[in-house]
Amino acid sequence: MADFDIAIAGAGAVGMSCALWAQMRGHRVLLMDPEPPGSGTSYGNACTLATYACLPVNDPSVLTSLPGLMFSKDSPLSLSYAHALRNPRWMLSFLANCRAAPSHRIADHLADLLSHADAGINPLIEAAGAGDLVVARGQLSVWSTGKAGKAATSGLERRRALGVPWREVGPDEALEMEPGLHLPVKRAVHFHAARHLRDPQEFITRMHRAFTELGGSALTAAVEAVRPSACGVELQAEGQSLTAGHAVIACGAFSRRIEGTGTQKLPLGTERGYHVMFRDEAHRVTRPVGWGEAGFYAVPHANGLRLTGTVEIAALDAPANKRRLAYIARKGAEMLGALPEPDSEWLGYRPTMPDSLPVIGRSPQSERVLYAFGHQHIGLTLGGITGRLIADLAEGRQPNVDLAPFAADRSYA
Numbered sequence: 508m509a510d511f512d513i514a515i516a517g518a519g520a521v522g523m524s525c526a527l528w529a530q531m532r533g534h535r536v537l538l539m540d541p542e543p544p545g546s547g548t549s550y551g552n553a554c555t556l557a558t559y560a561c562l563p564v565n566d567p568s569v570l571t572s573l574p575g576l577m578f579s580k581d582s583p584l585s586l587s588y589a590h591a592l593r594n595p596r597w598m599l600s601f602l603a604n605c606r607a608a609p610s611h612r613i614a615d616h617l618a619d620l621l622s623h624a625d626a627g628i629n630p631l632i633e634a635a636g637a638g639d640l641v642v643a644r645g646q647l648s649v650w651s652t653g654k655a656g657k658a659a660t661s662g663l664e665r666r667r668a669l670g671v672p673w674r675e676v677g678p679d680e681a682l683e684m685e686p687g688l689h690l691p692v693k694r695a696v697h698f699h700a701a702r703h704l705r706d707p708q709e710f711i712t713r714m715h716r717a718f719t720e721l722g723g724s725a726l727t728a729a730v731e732a733v734r735p736s737a738c739g740v741e742l743q744a745e746g747q748s749l750t751a752g753h754a755v756i757a758c759g760a761f762s763r764r765i766e767g768t769g770t771q772k773l774p775l776g777t778e779r780g781y782h783v784m785f786r787d788e789a790h791r792v793t794r795p796v797g798w799g800e801a802g803f804y805a806v807p808h809a810n811g812l813r814l815t816g817t818v819e820i821a822a823l824d825a826p827a828n829k830r831r832l833a834y835i836a837r838k839g840a841e842m843l844g845a846l847p848e849p850d851s852e853w854l855g856y857r858p859t860m861p862d863s864l865p866v867i868g869r870s871p872q873s874e875r876v877l878y879a880f881g882h883q884h885i886g887l888t889l890g891g892i893t894g895r896l897i898a899d900l901a902e903g904r905q906p907n908v909d910l911a912p913f914a915a916d917r918s919y920a
Contacts, residue, residue, distance in 0.1 A: 509739045511537040514751035515692030515728035516742075516765060519543070520707070520887045521879050522642045522757035527631055530723040532898050536716065537751065539744055541729040545711030548759050548855040549886065551782045553804040553815050554707055555646055555795045557888045558625065559671045559698040561618035562662050563863035564818065564883065565604040581838075583802020585831055587821035589762040597776050598820075600861035600920045611665070613862055616912040618669035620865075620889060623908055627892025635713035636724050640706060640809075644794035645699040649681060649692050655800045656694030663696060666813045673698045675802035687791040687845040690798070703795050706809040707887055730758075732766035735873035741828070753901045756870075757879040759886070761821055769872040770880075774919050777823050778857040778883060782815035782894050783839070783849035784808070801838040811850065815837040827854045859883040860919060867893055867913040869900065877901065878915055 508540050513529045515522050515836035538544075606614065628683050632638060650656035651709045662870040666673065673696050673857040681695035689720055703711050719725065728744040733754050735741075754764050756770060760777045763770045789807045796805045803816030814835050819828055832852050860866065870876035877900055879893050892908070899906045911917070 509750040509752050511535045511724070511749070511751040513537070513753050514539060514740070514742055514749060514816070515757055516546040517757035517759060517762070517880075518577055518715070519547050519757070519759055519760070520545065520890040521890050522709050522755070522803045522880060522894050523627070523718070524631060524890035525757055525879055525897045526710065526723060526894075527634060527714050527718045528891075528898045530718050530721045530772065531630070531634060532689060532902070535725060536718070537724045537749065539726045539728055539730050539742070541727060542851060545708040548857060549711060549816065549899055550708050550885050551780070551853040551855040553708055553795060554703045554705070554806045554808060555559055555804070555888070556628065556704070556815065556883055557646070557703045558622070559646070559666060559701055560885050560888065561666060561671060562668055563604070563610060563612060563617065565610050566600060566662070567605055567607050567862050568658070568799040569605045569611055570581075570602065574627075576664040581834075583817045585819040585821070585828060587825065590825070593858060594776065597774050597861050598662055600774060603920050604862045607795050609862070611647035613864060614665060614669060616864055618671070620892065620908060620913070621885075624888050624891045627895045628888075628890065629713055631891050632710075632896070633870075635710065635717045637710050637713045640704050640710050642705060642794070643702045645697050646701040646703070646795045646797065647676070647681065647685060648696045648698070648797045648799060649688065649690070650694040651690045651692065651851070652800065653693045659694065659799060671698070672700050676778035685792055685794075685796055687843055688796070690842050696792060701795075703806065705886070709809070726893040730765050733876060734767055735875040742877045753875050753877055755877045755879055755897055758789050759880055760858040761861050762878075762880040763831045763857065768876055769870045769915070770878070773866065773915060775817050775860050775881060776861065777818040777821070778859045779821055780855050781817060781819070782813050783832060784811050784813055784851045784852045784853075785846055786811040786850040788846060798838070798842050801842070802861070803838060804833055805839065805842060820829065823856055828865045857886075862919050863890065865893070865913055866915050867896055868910045868915060891893050
């Protein structure tokens with residue numbers, strides 16, 4: 508008999524959600540991570556349950572605006588040329604998915620998965636006793652130039668066609684909703700069904716507490732290798748050997764580092780993201796506010812104002828790019844007026860496939876190994892539904908979501 512029914516590698520938003528869902532289903536679950544739950548990439552996100560985020564980073568506008576995005580000091584995109592040259596297949600696949608047809612197909616699949624997001628996360632919020640962390644004020648997107656606002660129209664209409672509710676907000680109303688905005692508002696849209704969390708890490712901490720109170724086990728160690736067989740999986744973790752009926756790989760951008768999982772064959776990349784925190788400035792906004800041209804969010808966090816976002820394509824182990832942090836701080840001052848020096852800054856690693864779709868399902872090498880990674884910007888939003896789907900797979904149930912678009916052996920070009 509195996510030591511556990513399900514062993515989960517990774518205790519971020521996705522891994523923790525997988526663990527709590529499986530434990531609520533009555534399984535013997537082991538959660539494994541060398542760091543405290545939620546302290547990695549999940550720690551620094553934009554706090555938003557972004558059920559509207561069905562448009563991928565792969566967008567046709569990337570192809571037409573690529574020179575400006577790459578070379579402008581005011582660009583929300585930063586690219587390491589050395590990294591791009593070392594990973595040409597990933598870069599070419601990413602750009603191929605920016606064409607109109609693939610981009611629309613990706614949006615269809617993301618919208619379908621996001622339509623189940625609330626059903627996946629709401630039971631976890633209840634189980635964790637985290638209702639007090641949830642704020643239902645929607646998300647406000649603003650554009651400071653008429654040209655950018657007009658360019659957003661096709662994407663907004665695409666969202667509406669895919670079932671995402673939003674309403675147009677006039678500039679005056681936008682400033683009434685968020686009087687702290689100092690930039691000129693030429694267009695604004697309110698995604699009124701969206702919610703945000705006052706403190707995502709606290710949510711994950713409470714999920715972990717609920718998990719252990721239900722009998723879940725935790726091991727502070729990194730999973731180094733797995734050896735699947737017909738009847739289970741052996742896991743090696745810092746000198747310890749354990750067995751489980753199924754192993755779930757939910758280590759985000761680090762998922763390729765576990766031997767024997769088959770993940771090394773997958774084109775898993777990283778969109779590095781940054782944030783800066785201002786301890787006494789949370790009053791500047793009352794909900795997540797995204798500035799379209801600048802590519803980042805201002806978010807009211809329980810511990811202050813968080814400015815977070817942008818995309819940096821670079822190696823996982825590259826040092827922090829101070830220019831990215833300076834960019835966010837500078838743009839934050841343009842958006843909200845003068846700000847003090849940040850109290851803290853942060854770099855995280857969004858796990859991203861070249862088609863911006865997560866990998867959810869069985870490993871092609873063994874049905875005993877389950878994949879749950881690659882959620883790019885929306886791991887917090889999709890963690891709950893991913894956890895429920897992984898529990899279904901481990902139990903041999905047929906999920907109510909078509910997982911073919913998220914299969915590991917799909918075409919990525």
